[in-house]
Amino acid sequence: MYSLEHLRMFAETVETGSFSACARKLGKVQSAVSQGIASLEVDLDVELFDRSTRKPTLTAQGSRILEFARSILRQVDDLNAATASIHHGEEAEVRLAMDSALALPHLHRIFHDFSERFPTTSLDVASIASPDIGSLVKSGRVDLGLIISEAEIDNEVEHCFIGNLPFHAVCAIDHPLAGRQQLSMNDLIPYRELLLRGSEQAGLDAFPKMSTLAWFANDYRTICAMVIDGLGWAYLPAFLAEDWIAQAKMQRMNIRFDHKPWSPPVEILTAKETTHGPATWWMYEELKSLIE
């Protein structure tokens, strides 16, 4: 039966172009490679190289086998990377629950870096409304939570303030409130407000309800779509709203009591008294720089 060493010899010979060079590279003797390839050829009953020329050249069949051999060796590298990862105490998986309002462009940069730094650790991202995330962290079903803070602080989980996320009040371009200047709270009351609400603690809303009539969704993308459809007005994360404002799909509202964009605090949640591995820790540190 052929072994991984045989496949490695084969691939390396193709790479370097000669048995001798392959042997040097793999720290073996030339005859070892020569015999190794020969025995691989016997095992597979396939002639891999044409030895009639100066340097052994791949046969058509050999190049077909080569693809498979390389593929196997890549997987072996992955396996070795995984064991190295285990030795460094890295987790098999990092589970992150985050509010969809926080899907900032910079987040994708962080995810990308994560994939390079911890290639064998998988990342499980759940997009969940902020109010629901605390209990997930508390129960250990996720490692990290990324939320827009609630009014009260839950002492059973660790909080880390990382900045404020500006929100804009927006409505559709043809909404009755669209053109109006200096809106007061009273002006808003008659119009439907679209709010984020978690599924678990229905009463605990992160945002103040201003209008008498409110509709709820548990995802900012849904709210976004509803605003564009003219179903109501809402506070949306500035980075989300600005895209749509630029496309003239929605419009910022001119509200008298919003001198500056309303910017609720953003926090990372972790369970207390839990030991996290380096990947979770790394992610935690990176998320601290999520906002600007």
Add this chain to the structure above:
Amino acid sequence: MYSLEHLRMFAETVETGSFSACARKLGKVQSAVSQGIASLEVDLDVELFDRSTRKPTLTAQGSRILEFARSILRQVDDLNAATASIHHGEEAEVRLAMDSALALPHLHRIFHDFSERFPTTSLDVASIASPDIGSLVKSGRVDLGLIISEAEIDNEVEHCFIGNLPFHAVCAIDHPLAGRQQLSMNDLIPYRELLLRGSEQAGLDAFPKMSTLAWFANDYRTICAMVIDGLGWAYLPAFLAEDWIAQAKMQRMNIRFDHKPWSPPVEILTAKETTHGPATWWMYEELKSLIE
């Protein structure tokens, strides 16, 4: 260094639940498996099984490694399938050039069957206008050609007639010719006709040019889009046109001299005096039944 046998032992032990069962299945002795797994654990420096219980149970680390091991073994199976394929004389690749007018639904069934019967042989499908295919077959750049016949027969390639493909004359729903009854050839002349034309032999058109003004494309999908856009009328394969007619994007023209759908012959081309492998041969046979 661990070997494929080690990985196989590991995977099989997990599968069967015990070292002994694994040994029976792999035709070894129990102690060989016991030692094999132990040496794998030393090589990786990872404890794969928890031996404290009755039957060895995977550790968390073990299950992480297992995924990689299984993946490697799957690839090894693929490599072995490829060598078996080589031994059966199967080709690494079958190259098919076909007219886009012949992308019948049944063709996908044939491709699917091909992938199951020749899993390690790849298929290269080029969508090329019929007039250009002959020379590709002749020069050996493709193994099989699937064309709508030209008037004259090229004696340097092998022809196999497999049926007739009905064409409908169609135009856009709002085209001037759309509603008219009993169109004669003279009625068509003033309106732009959209024709298929190959890039190589520009003069050799498979279809008669009726209108004074004609536009050309080398792909029926393009012509389809042009008809829908109202750029002209065309003969389209019935199976293609019917989809769009059902969606009221185009309309069949009522032409006096077309009592029945115009149905040019369809042929398979192969190079003369070439030896093809079983995969090409199989494809050839299947394509014979392409047209019902």
Add this chain to the structure above:
DNA sequence: CAATTACTATCAGAAATCATGATGATATTT
């Protein structure tokens, strides 16, 4: 409860595999 069965770990020797270094043949470079 004792006997049986099925399992794993360990060990020493046999068997197989693999690596080494030397040698000869051939092709390329100097």
Add this chain to the structure above:
DNA sequence: AAATATCATCATGATTTCTGATAGTAATTG
């Protein structure tokens, strides 16, 4: 023409793997 580099082959030694025996342990059975 000499020097250099390559590959195949071979006998030997090193290493790994397999085997069969033995012993210990947990579950099952009568």
